[in-house]
Amino acid sequence: MVPTGATGFRHHKAAPLPETDPRAIARLSHELARNLGGTVEQIIPPSPTSTFYSVMLAHGHHDARRVTVLFHRHLPLLALVAHPPRGLDDLSIIDDPVASAAMPDHTGFQLLTPGQLAAPVTRADLSQLAAPELDQIASWKPKTIGEVLFNLWDLPPVAGTAADDLLASDPSQANHTAGTAHDSTTPAGLGTGPHNDDALPQDRRTELRGGDP
Numbered sequence: 001m002v003p004t005g006a007t008g009f010r011h012h013k014a015a016p017l018p019e020t021d022p023r024a025i026a027r028l029s030h031e032l033a034r035n036l037g038g039t040v041e042q043i044i045p046p047s048p049t050s051t052f053y054s055v056m057l058a059h060g061h062h063d064a065r066r067v068t069v070l071f072h073r074h075l076p077l078l079a080l081v082a083h084p085p086r087g088l089d090d091l092s093i094i095d096d097p098v099a100s101a102a103m104p105d106h107t108g109f110q111l112l113t114p115g116q117l118a119a120p121v122t123r124a125d126l127s128q129l130a131a132p133e134l135d136q137i138a139s140w141k142p143k144t145i146g147e148v149l150f151n152l153w154d155l156p157p158v159a160g161t162a163a164d165d166l167l168a169s170d171p172s173q174a175n176h177t178a179g180t181a182h183d184s185t186t187p188a189g190l191g192t193g194p195h196n197d198d199a200l201p202q203d204r205r206t207e208l209r210g211g212d213p
Contacts, residue, residue, distance in 0.1 A: 001124075001125040001127070001128055002124050002125065002126050002128060002129060002145060002148060002149075003075055003128055004017075004128050004129060004130065004133075005017040005018070005074040005075055005133075006051075006072075006074075006075065006129065006133065006148055006149050007051070007129070007133040007136050007137065007148060007149075007151065007153070008050075008051035008073060008074060008151065008153075009132050009133050009136050009153075010130065010132060010133075011130060011131070011132050014130070014132075017074040018074055018075075019073065019074065020053070020071055020072065020073055020074065020075070020076065022043075022045065022053070024107070024108070024109075025043065025053055025055065025071050026040075026043060028104060028107050028109060029043060029055045029057070029069065031104045032057065032069070032099070032102055032103060032104060033057050033058075033060075035102035035103075035104065036057065036059055036060050036098070036099060036102045037060025038057050038058040038059050038060035039057070039058045039060075040055065040056075040057055041056040041057065041058055041066070042054075042055070042056045043055050043056075044056075044084065046073045047152075048154075049152045049153065049154060050073070050085075050150075050151065050152050051072060051073045051074065051149065051150060051151050052070045052071060052072055052073055052085075052149075052150045053070070053071040053073065054068055054069075054070060054084035054085075055068065055069040055070075055071065056068050056084070057069065057099075059098070059099065067080055067081075067082075067094070067096055067099050068080070068081045068082065068083055068084055069081075070084075070085075070150050071109070072149055072150065075149070076108050076109045076110060077109065077110055077112055077149060078103075078109050078110065078111045078112065079091075079093065079111075079112050079117055079146060079149070079150060080093070080094050080095075080096050080099055080100065080111070081093055081094060081150075082094050085150060085152060087152060088140070088147075088151075088152060089143075089147070091117070091144070091146045091147055091150055093114050093117050093118060093146060094114070095114045112146070112149075116145060116146075117144060117145060117146030117149075118144050118145075118146060119144060119145045120143060120144060120145075121137065121142055121143060121144060121145060121147075121148060124145055124148075136153060136154075140153050
């Protein structure tokens with residue numbers, strides 16, 4: 001079952017979606033890196049177009065090997081990919097048994113398997129999704145559950161967002177909230193892809209606070 005908030009969209013009058021704590025992301029990332037004998041190279045927060053944080057790790061068990069962990073912005077879900085997605089249909093799912101085995105336990109996050117990420121949307125249970133999320137899925141036509149969860153929908157990327165690192169070298173300083181890493185002043189009607197004015201990305205809620213319950 002695909003959970004509410006998977007796409008990062010909601011009705012403008014709906015309650016804000018929960019936000020994944022960047023400090024929890026930093027803690028888990030550094031613990032995973034230690035378990036791998038590697039290092040955290042960078043933690044990139046979501047842009048206004050995306051539903052995920054990208055954490056790039058150097059893989060200590062393999063020379064010059066790197067892995068990227070995607071953290072969903074609103075749900076406690078993770079994915080292992082070869083590199084941060086750069087656009088639509090660019091979710092480079094990998095099967096990394098070493099990284100999977102090194103994932104810390106009892107973190108509250110769930111690491112999705114390649115099979116779960118590659119499951120077709122046409123066979124998924126979408127009954128938990130509200131109309132705005134279903135509208136976005138119908139518009140963007142993702143093929144897999146991974147593309148629904150870790151998406152880059154609605155607006156072209158904002159220049160410079162990827163350079164806003166979450167202090168990967170010091171998790172104790174990762175005290176941002178996800179909203180501070182975003183440009184939430186972009187008008188809702190702008191964009192190059194399909195959109196529904198009633199289905200707005202969570203990070204734009206600051207424009208619509210008056211309409212929130």
